Amino acid sequence: MEIFIEYLKAFLVGGFICAIGQVLIDLTKLTPARILVSYVVAGTVLGALGWYQPIIDFAGAGATVPLAGFGSMLAKGMREAIDKDGLLGIFTGGFTACAAGVTAAIVFGLAVALIFKRTDRTRQE
Amino acid sequence: MDISKKEYEQTAKKHAGSSKMYITIPMAFLIGGLICCIGEFFLNMYQQLAGLDFDQASAYTSITLVFLSALFTGFGWYGRIAKHGGAGTLVPITGFANAVVSPALEFKTEGYVLGTGAKMFVIAGPVIVYGIAAAFIYGIIYYIYGFFS
Amino acid sequence: MAEYIKDGTIRLSNGASACSYAAAVGKMEGEGPLGQCFDYISQGAELGEKTWEKAESKLQQYAFEIALSKGKLQKQDISVIFAGDLLNQCTGSAYGLRDSDTPFIGLYGACSTMAESLMLASLYADMRLGYYFAAITSSHFCSAERQFRFPINYGGVRPPTAQWTATASGCCITKSADKPPFIKAVTAGKITDMGVKDANNMGAAMAGAAYDSLSRHMENLKRTPDEYDGIFTGDLGQVGTDILHELFEKRGIDISRVHKDCGLMLYDREKQDVHAGGSGCGCSASVLCAHILPQIAEGKLHNVLFAATGALMSTTMSQQGESIPGISHVVEISDTL
Numbered sequence: 001m002e003i004f005i006e007y008l009k010a011f012l013v014g015g016f017i018c019a020i021g022q023v024l025i026d027l028t029k030l031t032p033a034r035i036l037v038s039y040v041v042a043g044t045v046l047g048a049l050g051w052y053q054p055i056i057d058f059a060g061a062g063a064t065v066p067l068a069g070f071g072s073m074l075a076k077g078m079r080e081a082i083d084k085d086g087l088l089g090i091f092t093g094g095f096t097a098c099a100a101g102v103t104a105a106i107v108f109g110l111a112v113a114l115i116f117k118r119t120d121r122t123r124q125e
Numbered sequence: 126m127d128i129s130k131k132e133y134e135q136t137a138k139k140h141a142g143s144s145k146m147y148i149t150i151p152m153a154f155l156i157g158g159l160i161c162c163i164g165e166f167f168l169n170m171y172q173q174l175a176g177l178d179f180d181q182a183s184a185y186t187s188i189t190l191v192f193l194s195a196l197f198t199g200f201g202w203y204g205r206i207a208k209h210g211g212a213g214t215l216v217p218i219t220g221f222a223n224a225v226v227s228p229a230l231e232f233k234t235e236g237y238v239l240g241t242g243a244k245m246f247v248i249a250g251p252v253i254v255y256g257i258a259a260a261f262i263y264g265i266i267y268y269i270y271g272f273f274s
Numbered sequence: 275m276a277e278y279i280k281d282g283t284i285r286l287s288n289g290a291s292a293c294s295y296a297a298a299v300g301k302m303e304g305e306g307p308l309g310q311c312f313d314y315i316s317q318g319a320e321l322g323e324k325t326w327e328k329a330e331s332k333l334q335q336y337a338f339e340i341a342l343s344k345g346k347l348q349k350q351d352i353s354v355i356f357a358g359d360l361l362n363q364c365t366g367s368a369y370g371l372r373d374s375d376t377p378f379i380g381l382y383g384a385c386s387t388m389a390e391s392l393m394l395a396s397l398y399a400d401m402r403l404g405y406y407f408a409a410i411t412s413s414h415f416c417s418a419e420r421q422f423r424f425p426i427n428y429g430g431v432r433p434p435t436a437q438w439t440a441t442a443s444g445c446c447i448t449k450s451a452d453k454p455p456f457i458k459a460v461t462a463g464k465i466t467d468m469g470v471k472d473a474n475n476m477g478a479a480m481a482g483a484a485y486d487s488l489s490r491h492m493e494n495l496k497r498t499p500d501e502y503d504g505i506f507t508g509d510l511g512q513v514g515t516d517i518l519h520e521l522f523e524k525r526g527i528d529i530s531r532v533h534k535d536c537g538l539m540l541y542d543r544e545k546q547d548v549h550a551g552g553s554g555c556g557c558s559a560s561v562l563c564a565h566i567l568p569q570i571a572e573g574k575l576h577n578v579l580f581a582a583t584g585a586l587m588s589t590t591m592s593q594q595g596e597s598i599p600g601i602s603h604v605v606e607i608s609d610t611l
Binding site: 013039086094 | 143144146149150151152153154155156157158159160161162164165166167168169183184185186187188190191192195196198199200211212213214215216218219221222224225226229230231232234237241245248249251252253255256257259260261263264265266267268271273
């Protein structure tokens, strides 16, 4: 039962964060790139204010998987880097925090480009 | 032309059909929520089976989801899911991975350096730029704040 | 000699014949309502090529070759080719026809290029500046998508006003008038910018141009819509079609009875996910060459206006916040001289 509630929380919170994005797309005609940027910056700001951590504590992956979680991670990494390295941390914190996700995207992106053939999306089913 | 721009604008506005929000929003909720549940599954696995702490498990979860998204993009499945998922496939980290992997694959016809390499961040680049910039500004504030507390 | 009426309208005095025409399309277009009519339907979007640009070039080459063979012509018989497409530097035409060894005039009119090239090919034929003239255009979903929008596998969200670029090419060969279909008059379009900025709503950007050119053509030749049994616009899609009807309605003219839009004819919007309809140079070109011209030749249609519409959009200018200029050229085609 406990595990079910945990997934339910992740589903509801994650779904809700995505639904906000859809409302933005439908109503404001914001382009996908702008939506992504807004989410990351919003996540960074919320993370900086300490308001995002409670959502993560509540919903787990429901809060970390959307890009806002990526933003809050940047803020958290920045804090830790400055606590450890002082001024230098301002310059290292951001990239250290997002290193895993970005490196994975670059490496897997390269691998896919090497291995896969381009697919034809005009074949609709 | 016997029609003013203003008059035209009103006519055009009337006929610009809007999205079927009663479909798009629930679909974004559903698919976005499901992707987060897949994340939750890996997050639990890494914590319980591998005994990692939350932050480490969370990082591995991101890597796993990025991997899966790259694979789905390679097979051409991600775009198909996204057709229904809308923001539900855009907002999760899988959407970020799709934004990196799809140009890498698409532009390989222009070579691995000038195509794949140069165009990889053509969509996702702004996310990194403004994410890092926002974090940088926060870092300055946090650093200065540190002297007063 | 062709006779200049006024304001861009020219009446062809000798007339020109569309003597051979062919359309080559992709799989999805082949599955649409006009699927039976096309001369060549590709199984995949690649056409056996490694890149989308080459695939589009090949499609255009096919349309040209099939039109030649249907008219029992050799490429040496063609005096001038008028061709264009959507891509930068008219890639599809320049590379598709680079082995044609025939005088070539490259055109850019975005999705209106088929009417533009047919207009010029007909005028050349009317004035007997050679023997046979080819008007060719093409578009390809994948090559257009990667140049104007996103990589093919990117999961971007398309708004309902967006249109689907047709993977299609059409070629029409003209000569001095001998048998129908005859090209009788043409009107060159004016660049018409109605202030529409949304690059995902091309129909709205082009409907004003279609209205301007169509009404100018009919006014200059003192015609009414009732004298035609078909007014075909290029690719306004559903949104642009609705706007066009309303614009005419405001002047008390009802064109909805005779008006059809190629962008809505090429696909089955119920079954095929093309949002507001088809678009691209190849959309109106393939509908013209596979449906409209054969219908006139068979006597099922008698007097037709073909008004391909184009959005002369530059992605750079669009990002700089500029609105989208539209254009539409009109060609009057008939089964009598």
